Every structure is written in structure tokens, then in C-alpha cells.
């Protein structure tokens with residue numbers, strides 16, 4: 167099914183960058199035709215939209231089991247020294263990371279880590295198939311997941327390689343192989359296409375957004391549908407493999423993150439699940455860059471308080487390129503979009519390194535070059551489902567004002583296993599200059615879809631029902647609005663525009679400096695003539711929102727970020743300790 171946005175993008179991009187006015191006219195013409203034909207897709211300018219809930223389709227199962235490890239999508243298909251689990255990630259605009267695994271992981275009572283210096287990390291590449299004359303070399307590492315308890319097994323990984331290709335041309339198709347040429351152990355030839363360089367006239371064609379994917383039959387459906395939509399970039403917003411649902415023996419240990427492992431001294435993981443997930447993703451991410459950010463399922467605590475060992479070793483992310491000292495938060499550009507990927511499971515307080523990095527990163531954004539500013543992190547700030555309701559209120563209170571001041575256009579999260587799109591808002595109030603928050607934690611993992619809302623009768627959780635895996639809780643009743651004096655709304659909140667409990671993924675198509683089409687695809691709709699998901703044009707309005715303006719526009723209008731009060735700088739007054747936080751606005 168070809169989306170209307172694809173046709174629209176082709177029209178607009180045909181007209182730009184040399185004929186921007188023609189592009190704008192075509193955009194208006196296209197939207198007008200759609201409106202006349204009755205097929206109009208709403209724009210964010212039509213909002214705020216009245217809250218709408220689509221109930222869970224009870225004819226569908228709420229979840230599915232993981233694929234067995236002998237499933238053809240998960241088995242290792244190359245000899246030990248050959249690359250597998252090949253994946254791409256964006257670096258700086260003319261650079262790209264290529265990652266893969268060689269050798270055999272081990273799991274048992276005693277394991278001996280492989281020597282990562284025994285296999286070279288090479289990528290051979292070029293712009294003609296079969297003529298791969300350029301070579302880049304990188305580094306390799308192994309990680310271990312150790313549990314020093316009687317009866318538990320330890321794991322040590324295969325050799326994980328990361329190579330950074332530099333000096334790539336934009337919008338160019340490259341062919342590549344990876345591996346060790348001295349061992350005659352290079353992969354089969356693959357290809358990728360670089361993204362356009364940062365510019366207000368250049369955008370990736372389609373950006374897939376998914377969260378909480380896992381490795382179930384529903385996950386397979388989601389991944390297949392993402393591939394059908396032919397994205398040029400994939401955002402994976404945390405909770406990737408769900409390896410920590412299993413015992414070290416591979417037996418099922420818990421059905422959910424908060425569930426106990428009753429007969430185990432610790433929260434176990436089955437790390438071969440990660441290798442299976444790497445094979446599962448390879449058909450897509452060896453051709454399309456995947457940008458990951460950590461979720462709670464990536465914490466994976468082990469001996470000596472080590473956390474995130476698998477996440478940190480397996481994924482190359484542009485943290486150093488973006489000035490971050492941690493893979494748990496970073497930023498990157500994709501055409502005229504600046505993405506910030508935030509860590510919900512690492513210090514987010516205003517005195518911490520992540521906040522300082524974020525502040526510096528946002529101040530460096532040049533919206534003359536990258537008009538769009540999009541953020542992503544795993545646990546949502548705005549969520550009307552009972553599951554994880556207001557769980558990361560502390561993170562929101564620390565960071566929301568900064569994102570608002572700098573005019574974030576949209577923010578994507580996962581964690582909640584359902585879909586929800588918010589009206590533009592700031593600090594729990596509708597605000598036409600605030601971001602559009604979207605939750606897409608409905609990738610299809612083994613924990614099943616979330617169907618209960620916090621405003622359903624008797625379903626308002628207490629703060630102690632939503633304890634985050636990192637940080638404190640910041641409980642408070644609302645002081646203003648429809649829910650004043652309460653912890654939950656009695657009906658779907660006015661900021662929640664659309665919510666539905668179904669598995670799926672989203673596609674973002676940025677068309678120009680002001681318009682982007684967002685489409686949420688429900689898995690059960692694929693192959694159907696009617697699209698039953700959710701679609702909206704996200705429209706930026708720098709003409710009326712000072713926080714969205716470019717430096718040039720601010721100069722022309724003599725506005726600066728520090729002039730935005732009271733619209734943008736509503737101060738929060740903290741009364742008492744964080745755990746009994748009450749706040750009010752000046």
C-alpha cells in the first residue's frame with residue numbers, strides 16, 4: 167500500500183530545493199485535492215483534537231510467544247569466523263558505523279572470553295557492485311555477562327566489530343562487505359544508501375519508529391511491515407531483545423519486567439537471545455541504519471554492579487561524535503532533522519552530565535540548517551494508560567522546560583505497550599508551541615499489549631504502582647485543570663488526542679521545513695485497502711512560536727530564547743522533598 171505521503175514527498179522533493187515556492191504550491195494543491203476528495207489527513211493546525219480511544223480488538227490475541235531459537239530467522243547461518251548480525255548506524259553526516267559479530271558466543275558454568283585481536287575489523291566498500299576498492303578498519307571487543315551464583319550460567323560474547331566509514335557522499339548508494347580478508351572471511355556483499363546532508367531542503371524519505379519490539383511472532387509481523395514500508399532510517403526506542411525475560415538456561419523466567427524470578431538469587435538474562443535478535447534484525451539493519459536508545463530491559467544488572475554490558479558492546483552510536491560521554495544519550499543529524507536521543511535510565515537531573523550535554527547540544531542546533539528537532543527516549547512523560555502511568559515524572563520535571571525552550575517539534579517514546587498520540591502540550595497543559603508526544607511501545611514483545619487506561623473506572627494507579635527502574639518518584643496531584651486535586655483524570659485527558667492498544671509501528675515522512683506526515687500502522691491492517699491506524703501532518707509554526715525560530719528569524723524579529731517568558735519559561739517551584747513534590751507555576 168503506497169502512502170499518500172510518499173506521493174506527496176515525491177511531488178515536493180521534485181520541486182525543491184531549486185523551486186521552493188513551486189514545492190509549497192504543490193503541497194497546498196495536494197492537501198486541497200485531498201480535502202475536496204474527502205480523504206483529507208488532519209494537520210496539527212486542526213488541533214487540539216478531542217480525545218479519541220479505539221478499544222482493543224478482542225478478536226485479536228493480546229500477545230504471542232517468542233520465536234523458538236531454532237526458527238530460521240534466528241539461527242546462525244555462517245561459519246564461525248564469518249560476520250553475522252551485521253548492522254548499520256549513523257555517525258556524523260558523512261560517516262556511518264558498520265557493526266557485526268564473528269566467533270561463537272559461549273554460555274556455561276565456566277567461559278573463556280575470546281581474544282578480539284585475533285580477527286581483523288575491515289569494511290571493503292565502493293559505489294559499484296563487485297568493485298569495493300576502499301577499505302576502512304575499526305576495532306573489536308567482547309563482553310561477558312557473569313552471575314556468580316550456584317547453578318547459574320555465565321556468558322561471553324562473540325567478537326563484536328565496529329568500523330566507522332568516513333568521507334561518504336550524501337544520497338549515494340554504496341556496496342560493502344565486512345570481515346577479515348586475511349582469513350578469507352568476508353561477508354556477502356550488502357548495500358546501503360547514505361542520507362542527504364543536513365539542509366532545510368533535504369530529508370530522509372521515510373523514518374520508521376518502533377519501540378519494545380522483542381522477538382515474538384508479533385515482533386516478526388512488525389518487522390516485516392517496517393521492511394514493506396522501505397524506510398531509509400530506523401529509530402528503535404528501547405526494550406530491544408527482552409533477553410532478561412529468561413533464565414541463564416534459556417528457560418522462561420518471568421512474564422514481565424517487574425515480575426519476580428522466584429527461585430533465582432538475581433534477575434537473570436539469557437544472552438544468546440541477543441544474538442538471536444541480531445540475526446532477526448540483520449535483513450533490515452544491514453541495509454538501513456538503526457539508531458537505538460536504551461530501555462529498562464537493556465539495564466541487565468550483573469556482577470560488580472555492571473549494567474548495560476550488552477547494549478554498550480553491541481551497538482555503535484554517535485555519542486562521541488555528538489560530544490556525549492555515554493552511549494546512553496547522544497544526538498545526530500539526518501538531513502534537515504536534528505535528533506536527540508535521551509537516557510531515561512541514567513542521571514537526568516539538572517546537575518548531571520546528561521543535562522549539561524543536552525543543554526550544550528540544543529544550544530548548538532542551527533535551525534537554519536536543521537529546522538526539525540525531534541527527541542526520543544524510552545519511558546514516556548505523557549501517558550494515559552495505567553501501565554507506567556506518570557512513572558518518570560521526575561525526568562519530565564527536570565528536562566521538559568529545556569526541550570520546550572528549544573522548540574522540540576515531536577518526541578517519541580516506548581515502554582507502554584500501546585499507541586498514543588498527544589495534542590501539543592507543555593507541563594500538562596495544551597500549548598500550540600509544545601512538542602507532539604507520541605508513544606509507540608507497541609512493537610509486539612512478549613509482555614503483551616497494554617489495554618487499561620488510568621481513567622478507566624477503578625484503574626487509577628498509585629505512585630507506588632509505577633516505580634521506575636532508575637531514579638526517584640515524584641508524585642503529586644494536579645493543581646489545575648480537569649484533574650485538579652487528583653492523581654488521574656476521570657476521562658481521557660484533553661492532551662491525549664488518540665490512543666489505541668494494537669501492535670504496530672510508525673513512519674515519519676518529513677516533507678519540508680514545516681510539514682511532516684506521521685503514520686501509525688496497525689499490524690492487522692497490512693494488506694487491507696482501508697488504513698485503520700492514525701495519520702496526521704505535523705506542521706511547524708515558527709511564525710507564531712518563537713521557540714521554533716531559526717537564528718536568522720530570531721534576529722529579524724529581535725527575539726531570543728531568554729525573551730520567551732512567560733510563554734516558555736514557566737518556572738517550577740519545588741516544595742518539600744522530591745518524593746512529596748508539589749509544584750506550581752509562576
Ligand SMILES: [Fe+2]
Pocket residue numbers: 378405461462463544580581582
Ligand atoms: Fe520498557
